[in-house]
Amino acid sequence: MAEPWEDDEVDGPVRKFMYVNRRAPYGTIYALESLEVVLIAAAFEQDVSLVFMDDGVYQIKKEQNTDAIGVKNFSPTYRALEGYDVEKLYVEKESLESRGLTTDDLIVPVQVVENDQLAELMEEQEVILSF
Protein backbone atom coordinates (compact mmCIF):
# COMPACT_ATOMS: atom_id res chain seq x y z
CA MET A 1 0.00 0.00 0.00
CA ALA A 2 1.30 3.36 -0.95
CA GLU A 3 2.31 5.78 1.76
CA PRO A 4 0.38 9.05 1.76
CA TRP A 5 3.36 10.95 0.47
CA GLU A 6 3.64 8.61 -2.47
CA ASP A 7 0.04 9.11 -3.44
CA ASP A 8 -0.53 11.27 -6.49
CA GLU A 9 -3.69 12.56 -4.85
CA VAL A 10 -1.77 14.35 -2.10
CA ASP A 11 -1.03 17.12 -4.54
CA GLY A 12 -3.91 18.92 -2.84
CA PRO A 13 -6.30 21.46 -4.22
CA VAL A 14 -5.30 23.95 -6.84
CA ARG A 15 -5.88 27.43 -5.51
CA LYS A 16 -6.07 30.74 -7.30
CA PHE A 17 -3.04 32.78 -6.28
CA MET A 18 -2.55 36.37 -7.29
CA TYR A 19 0.74 38.21 -6.85
CA VAL A 20 0.41 41.98 -6.87
CA ASN A 21 3.66 43.72 -7.82
CA ARG A 22 3.76 47.43 -7.02
CA ARG A 23 7.46 48.20 -6.60
CA ALA A 24 10.17 49.15 -9.03
CA PRO A 25 13.03 46.66 -9.45
CA TYR A 26 16.48 47.13 -7.83
CA GLY A 27 15.65 50.05 -5.48
CA THR A 28 14.15 47.57 -3.04
CA ILE A 29 14.18 43.77 -2.80
CA TYR A 30 10.40 43.39 -3.24
CA ALA A 31 10.40 42.68 -6.98
CA LEU A 32 12.99 39.92 -6.78
CA GLU A 33 11.40 38.35 -3.68
CA SER A 34 8.01 38.32 -5.40
CA LEU A 35 9.47 36.63 -8.45
CA GLU A 36 11.03 33.91 -6.29
CA VAL A 37 7.76 33.22 -4.49
CA VAL A 38 5.91 33.11 -7.82
CA LEU A 39 8.30 30.45 -9.07
CA ILE A 40 7.74 28.39 -5.91
CA ALA A 41 3.96 28.53 -6.27
CA ALA A 42 4.28 27.66 -9.94
CA ALA A 43 6.31 24.56 -9.02
CA PHE A 44 3.33 23.43 -6.93
CA GLU A 45 1.12 23.78 -9.99
CA GLN A 46 -1.16 26.40 -8.56
CA ASP A 47 -3.34 28.74 -10.59
CA VAL A 48 -1.10 31.78 -10.63
CA SER A 49 -1.85 35.32 -11.79
CA LEU A 50 0.59 38.21 -11.71
CA VAL A 51 -0.39 41.85 -11.58
CA PHE A 52 1.97 44.69 -12.33
CA MET A 53 0.68 48.04 -11.16
CA ASP A 54 2.04 51.35 -9.85
CA ASP A 55 5.86 51.21 -10.05
CA GLY A 56 5.58 47.42 -10.49
CA VAL A 57 5.16 47.99 -14.23
CA TYR A 58 8.85 48.94 -14.32
CA GLN A 59 9.77 45.37 -13.33
CA ILE A 60 8.96 44.21 -16.85
CA LYS A 61 10.49 47.12 -18.75
CA LYS A 62 12.53 45.90 -21.72
CA GLU A 63 16.28 46.40 -22.11
CA GLN A 64 17.33 46.45 -18.47
CA ASN A 65 21.10 46.48 -18.25
CA THR A 66 22.48 46.21 -14.73
CA ASP A 67 26.16 45.76 -15.63
CA ALA A 68 27.16 49.11 -14.18
CA ILE A 69 25.29 48.78 -10.86
CA GLY A 70 26.67 45.35 -9.98
CA VAL A 71 23.27 43.76 -9.40
CA LYS A 72 21.85 40.75 -11.22
CA ASN A 73 19.38 41.62 -13.98
CA PHE A 74 16.47 39.32 -13.16
CA SER A 75 14.13 40.65 -15.83
CA PRO A 76 14.77 37.75 -18.29
CA THR A 77 13.19 35.44 -15.70
CA TYR A 78 9.78 36.98 -16.43
CA ARG A 79 10.07 35.51 -19.92
CA ALA A 80 10.63 32.06 -18.41
CA LEU A 81 7.35 32.15 -16.47
CA GLU A 82 5.48 30.84 -19.50
CA GLY A 83 7.47 27.61 -19.14
CA TYR A 84 6.01 27.19 -15.65
CA ASP A 85 2.49 27.72 -17.00
CA VAL A 86 2.36 31.18 -15.47
CA GLU A 87 0.64 32.95 -18.32
CA LYS A 88 -1.85 35.26 -16.64
CA LEU A 89 0.03 38.52 -16.53
CA TYR A 90 -2.01 41.68 -16.01
CA VAL A 91 -0.86 45.26 -16.21
CA GLU A 92 -2.94 48.13 -14.96
CA LYS A 93 -3.57 50.60 -17.77
CA GLU A 94 -3.42 53.75 -15.66
CA SER A 95 -0.05 52.75 -14.16
CA LEU A 96 1.42 52.20 -17.61
CA GLU A 97 0.07 55.44 -19.07
CA SER A 98 1.09 57.67 -16.17
CA ARG A 99 4.66 56.50 -16.69
CA GLY A 100 4.64 57.15 -20.43
CA LEU A 101 4.94 53.44 -21.21
CA THR A 102 3.11 51.16 -23.65
CA THR A 103 2.99 47.39 -24.00
CA ASP A 104 5.76 47.74 -26.63
CA ASP A 105 8.07 48.68 -23.75
CA LEU A 106 7.42 45.41 -21.91
CA ILE A 107 9.54 42.26 -21.97
CA VAL A 108 6.55 39.87 -21.85
CA PRO A 109 3.09 39.75 -23.42
CA VAL A 110 0.51 41.03 -20.95
CA GLN A 111 -3.16 41.77 -20.72
CA VAL A 112 -3.80 45.44 -20.02
CA VAL A 113 -6.70 45.96 -17.62
CA GLU A 114 -8.55 48.92 -16.15
CA ASN A 115 -8.89 49.50 -12.41
CA ASP A 116 -12.38 48.06 -12.16
CA GLN A 117 -11.48 44.93 -14.15
CA LEU A 118 -8.54 44.43 -11.84
CA ALA A 119 -10.79 44.77 -8.80
CA GLU A 120 -13.00 41.99 -10.20
CA LEU A 121 -9.97 39.77 -10.87
CA MET A 122 -8.83 40.28 -7.30
CA GLU A 123 -12.26 39.25 -6.00
CA GLU A 124 -11.97 35.98 -7.94
CA GLN A 125 -8.77 34.94 -6.14
CA GLU A 126 -8.36 32.70 -3.10
CA VAL A 127 -4.97 34.02 -2.04
CA ILE A 128 -3.51 37.45 -2.77
CA LEU A 129 0.09 38.28 -1.99
CA SER A 130 1.20 41.87 -2.32
CA PHE A 131 4.78 42.95 -2.89
Add this chain to the structure above:
Amino acid sequence: MPMLHTVNKSPFERRTLDTALRHAVKGAAILLIEDGVYAAFDGTVVADKVKAALSDHKIYVLGPDVSARGMSEHHVIDGINVVDYGGFVDLVTEYDKVQSWL
Protein backbone atom coordinates in the same frame (compact mmCIF):
# COMPACT_ATOMS: atom_id res chain seq x y z
CA MET B 1 28.35 76.83 -4.37
CA PRO B 2 25.02 75.86 -2.78
CA MET B 3 24.31 72.28 -1.99
CA LEU B 4 23.70 69.11 -3.94
CA HIS B 5 20.51 67.27 -3.11
CA THR B 6 20.31 63.57 -3.92
CA VAL B 7 16.94 61.86 -4.31
CA ASN B 8 16.70 58.08 -4.42
CA LYS B 9 12.94 57.42 -4.26
CA SER B 10 10.46 57.05 -7.10
CA PRO B 11 8.37 60.20 -7.55
CA PHE B 12 5.32 58.00 -8.15
CA GLU B 13 5.56 56.30 -4.80
CA ARG B 14 7.01 58.88 -2.42
CA ARG B 15 7.06 62.66 -2.01
CA THR B 16 10.83 62.80 -1.57
CA LEU B 17 11.49 64.75 -4.77
CA ASP B 18 8.82 67.32 -3.90
CA THR B 19 10.34 67.73 -0.45
CA ALA B 20 13.83 68.13 -1.87
CA LEU B 21 12.67 70.72 -4.41
CA ARG B 22 10.76 72.62 -1.73
CA HIS B 23 13.91 72.88 0.35
CA ALA B 24 16.40 73.57 -2.40
CA VAL B 25 17.50 77.17 -2.88
CA LYS B 26 17.87 78.61 -6.36
CA GLY B 27 21.14 77.36 -7.78
CA ALA B 28 21.18 74.19 -5.71
CA ALA B 29 21.54 71.03 -7.76
CA ILE B 30 19.47 67.85 -7.76
CA LEU B 31 20.97 64.44 -8.49
CA LEU B 32 18.52 61.62 -9.16
CA ILE B 33 19.81 58.18 -8.21
CA GLU B 34 18.40 54.65 -7.72
CA ASP B 35 14.57 54.74 -8.00
CA GLY B 36 14.81 58.52 -8.06
CA VAL B 37 15.83 58.28 -11.73
CA TYR B 38 12.21 57.68 -12.73
CA ALA B 39 11.65 61.42 -12.27
CA ALA B 40 14.09 62.12 -15.11
CA PHE B 41 12.06 60.56 -17.93
CA ASP B 42 9.84 62.45 -20.34
CA GLY B 43 6.23 61.52 -20.99
CA THR B 44 5.34 60.78 -17.37
CA VAL B 45 2.82 62.53 -15.13
CA VAL B 46 5.66 64.13 -13.16
CA ALA B 47 7.67 65.35 -16.17
CA ASP B 48 6.14 68.86 -16.24
CA LYS B 49 7.01 69.42 -12.60
CA VAL B 50 10.59 68.33 -13.19
CA LYS B 51 10.90 70.51 -16.29
CA ALA B 52 9.67 73.49 -14.26
CA ALA B 53 12.35 72.80 -11.64
CA LEU B 54 15.03 73.08 -14.32
CA SER B 55 14.61 76.86 -14.32
CA ASP B 56 15.96 77.07 -10.77
CA HIS B 57 18.17 74.01 -10.54
CA LYS B 58 20.64 71.99 -12.48
CA ILE B 59 19.34 68.44 -12.49
CA TYR B 60 21.51 65.38 -12.95
CA VAL B 61 20.64 61.70 -13.25
CA LEU B 62 22.91 58.74 -12.64
CA GLY B 63 23.39 56.83 -15.92
CA PRO B 64 24.06 53.35 -14.46
CA ASP B 65 20.73 53.51 -12.59
CA VAL B 66 18.99 54.63 -15.79
CA SER B 67 20.35 51.69 -17.82
CA ALA B 68 19.54 49.18 -15.07
CA ARG B 69 15.89 50.22 -15.30
CA GLY B 70 15.65 49.65 -19.04
CA MET B 71 15.77 53.31 -19.91
CA SER B 72 18.29 55.31 -21.93
CA GLU B 73 19.43 58.87 -22.51
CA HIS B 74 16.76 59.42 -25.12
CA HIS B 75 14.07 58.96 -22.46
CA VAL B 76 15.68 61.65 -20.30
CA ILE B 77 14.08 65.11 -20.25
CA ASP B 78 16.05 67.71 -22.24
CA GLY B 79 18.17 69.78 -19.90
CA ILE B 80 18.85 66.99 -17.42
CA ASN B 81 22.46 65.85 -17.51
CA VAL B 82 23.33 62.17 -17.36
CA VAL B 83 26.41 61.46 -15.23
CA ASP B 84 28.38 58.31 -14.46
CA TYR B 85 29.90 57.39 -11.08
CA GLY B 86 32.89 59.64 -11.78
CA GLY B 87 30.49 62.49 -12.48
CA PHE B 88 28.71 61.75 -9.19
CA VAL B 89 32.03 62.19 -7.38
CA ASP B 90 32.75 65.41 -9.28
CA LEU B 91 29.38 66.84 -8.22
CA VAL B 92 30.02 65.97 -4.59
CA THR B 93 33.32 67.85 -4.69
CA GLU B 94 31.95 70.74 -6.74
CA TYR B 95 29.10 71.62 -4.39
CA ASP B 96 29.66 72.74 -0.80
CA LYS B 97 27.79 69.85 0.75
CA VAL B 98 25.37 67.07 0.03
CA GLN B 99 21.94 66.45 1.42
CA SER B 100 20.73 62.91 0.82
CA TRP B 101 16.93 62.79 0.87
CA LEU B 102 16.03 59.22 1.69
